[in-house]
Amino acid sequence: MTSDPALASQAQPEPVTALAEHCDALFSPGSPLQAELPQWSVREGQRALAMAVADAISDRAILMAEAGTGTGKTLAYLIPALLHGGRVIISTATRNLQDQLYQKDLPAARRALGAAVSTCVLKGRSNYVCLYRLQRAAEWVHGRHAHAQLRRIEQFARSDARGDLSALPGLEENSALNFLVTSTTDNCLGADCPDYKACFVMKARREALASDVVIINHHLFFADLALRGEGVNELLPTADTLILDEAHQLAEIGVQFLGARTSTAQVVDLSRDLLAAGLQHAKGLADWQTLSAALERAARDLRLAAPQNPGRLSQPQVLDLPGWDVAMHDLQARLALTAQVLSAHGEAAPEFERLMDRCTDLHAAFSRWQADTSEDDDSADAAQVRWADVGSAHLRLQAAPLSIAPAFAALLAQRSQAWIFTSATLSVGGSFRHARAALGLTPEQGGCTPVEQGVAPRCRELRVASPFDYAEQGRLLVPQDLPLPNQPGHSEAVAALAARLAASNGGGTFVLTTTLRAAKLIAQQLRALLPDRTVLEQFDESKAALLDRFARTPQSVLVGSQSFWEGVDLPGDRLTLVIIDKLPFAPPDDPLTAARLRQIEAEGRSGFADYSMPQAALSLQQGAGRLIRTESDRGVLVVCDRRLTATGWGRQLLASLPPFTRVTQTAEAQDFLRQLR
Structure with missing residues (x-):
């Protein structure tokens, strides 16, 4: 297996660090890895990648590494990261890859090195059972099968220390129950929650802050950059090494999270929480049933104003839909009325204040998305695009930047940690130009500043071919x-x-x-x-x-x-x-x-x-x-x-x-x- 020699000679300095020399020995014939990993064999591409990662970690550099299928890139970045020590954050594309890293790849690397490091997986809050919402879920569940599944979740929450729903076999990833028994940043009560001390999300965050190696995913990474408070922002400043696997997905995932999103599903969720809180804390003080039903109906009417088939529509297409203006006006009126009623009874429970804030925030979000920016080309919105994702049951309105490059370049310029970007597909026609531009990793964008002659560049590139014939x-x-x-x-x-x-x-x-x-x-x-x-x-x-x-x-x-x-x-x-x-x-x-x-x-x-x-x-x-x-x-x-x-x-x-x-x-x-x- 070979890397691109021309590219390597231009961008990858000769390995001179002690960490790279250690990796050279570990990935060469006679390595102790062979005793601990029976299926492991010497691969020149894996060795070259491990040494490049080691050098980047030692120099706190940025490495963009394409490793063809079969290279063994996971072990090639885990070994030098564990050898170097310090806190390591690894971000993957999906939750399934997170679990694979945590359950299979990372334990193998730890055994091979005899490394006594603490590890954990940190996921977004939608993966963990919310004990408070679990108690209310039965009110919205219908049918024998759904009730049986809910009982399984209740038993799981009592017996499992982490509360991560992916550990519950037989529960579908997109099950409607998941939404009812997990929290969002909108409906989380935070320190006001009666189950705050036992909260699985808070437990996961505390474990992450105490761990040497934390495995997250790209959605969680960008959700935090967008200040949605999932717990990663507390970790980033303390990390020595950040490894972003499946990095070819970063730019597109980032766009989804660095903009603004609001949906009819949030309104439906609000209506249900409103009814539950009203009947629990202020029964008889307002007609909570009617208020909740009207709010949910307004959300569904807005969805029905869009085409029946799922798809994506531009903002002008949405605004031209027959009945859209009426449905939107009605929804915003319902949100405003609900906020007024909650304000009148705000002292009944701390939860009412949070519900009132949700009404106000949703009203403002729908208004912002509706706003006409065609005559304001100098505004920040000029570099954004707005569209609607039409789902089978709900409608999501999105506003996003055309590129994450400015935000990402600023992040890398602020932080001197080692950043490792790797994937089997990062280059096009042998060049990283497209991937670097998408992530702001060029001198012009500020993500990679020029260096003095004779000094190893902070931004480096490596391509390693697949060993397959x-x-x-x-x-x-x-x-x-x-x-x-x-x-x-x-x-x-x-x-x-x-x-x-x-x-x-x-x-x-x-x-x-x-x-x-x-x-x-x-x-x-x-x-x-x-x-x-x-x-x-x-x-x-x-x-x-x-x-x-x-x-x-x-x-x-x-x-x-x-x-x-x-x-x-x-x-x-x-x-x-x-x-x-x-x-x-x-x-x-x-x-x-x-x-x-x-x-x-x-x-x-x-x-x-x-x-x-x-x-x-x-x-x-x-x-x-x-x-x-x-x-x-x-x-x-x-x-x-x-x-x-x-x-x-x-x-x-x-x-x-x-x-x-x-x-x-x-x-x-x-x-x-x-x-x-």
Whole structure:
């Protein structure tokens, strides 16, 4: 395995620190790691990455490291971080990856080093049972199954020391019960809560403050930067090393949190808390039932003013919706009336003051989102975009910056800790330019200031290639006889091709789509074309449940959209065929994408070359990366978009894929799959 020698020589100084020398020995033949980790073997790429991480930690530098699949990047950053000591914060993309780090990777590294360090996982408050809200949840639960699940949660809260719902088997991640038995920053009573001393969230924060290694996730990281008070801000100043894994997701996750969000779900939650508090503390002083019902109805009416189908609408599209103004006016009037009633009875309980603040805050948030900024181009809002995410039951109004680069650059400039950004997909065309610009890691943006000649730069880069023999292990098919993605019948043709290939496949099949509509259509077609195969669809169950069924069902087919393009690890026969329906360009009419493209074009640059292409390249790499996960994996990747080979820009995207052996005919792909049986 090799790194990019030109890039390494430009940006990575020779390892001279004692920590790097120690890592050099640990990741070389004869290492004590081999005794503690039987499956470990010497990998030159892993060794190079570990030494680069060690140098960055020693120098309190910023390292951007791309480590191809199979490098073993987790161990490569854990070992030097543990050897160096001090407080380490590790942020991952998802809660599942947090749990994997905490339960598997970190214990292995600790055993290998004999390191006596304290570790913990810190998640957002929505992951922990709220004892106060749990007592009230029964009022809103209907049906025998839901009540049985609630009893399980109650038993779990009494017996589990952490109260982390992910430890409760059989509870779906998106269960409606989760919302009822957890808290938010809106409804948390803080020190006024009667269960404050026993609060699982506060316990987790206290444990984090006392731990040497704290594992968080990107959502929690950015929620705290947006001053939503999840407990990370207390940790950041005390950390020696910050490691951000799956760093390719940072910029997009950050945008979601560094803006402002308000939703009809918050109003519904408020209405329920209002009713419970009113009946408990001030029964008979107001018609709490009517007040609560009117507030919830106003929230639902606002959702009904939007289209029935889930999707994303720009602010102008929302403001033009028939009935929107009336529904919004009614909701704000209800919030104002509710605040007045609460104010009149504010002395009844401390909770009333918090409820009144929530009414006022929501009223102001809806008003701000509605405000017209078209004539105020010099305001901070000029660099923001506003849109609505329409869900099946609720509506979320968002205002977000077009980029997190300014905020992130300021954060890195303020803090002298070591920052390690790593992922299997950070570069585009061999360059980190796109990723660095997105995070403000350029001298112009202030995230990486120039240094004197002869001094190692604070910002460093390293690319480490995957150890896999992609040419031998995989095949790439780009069918030339399918309609183009914008032509009629494309999804039907993808389904027909997927059925032919899946019938020849002895392992599992993924069909990855760029839209939910295509996923539904293709899954429906495949069920008809493959009556003897299990065809799973993204909408059937939660992601975790679907992946579990897929892994346990031989020769099954799973059709999924965005959430299945990454973070899925199914080695061996469980996944030997990955079909991508078309090149993953963000829809140009998406409000956030459209605003970014307008900004780039206004600066005299190319929106396609500077934004659309890099984003598509990274997404395509992630989707393709589901196929080969170990040195023994074999499989076929199919990209059902002939623009990949027929256009100049398509060939640039092709170059970003692993170097699979190309086949030109479907029959060749079928033959390769049959040989794997």
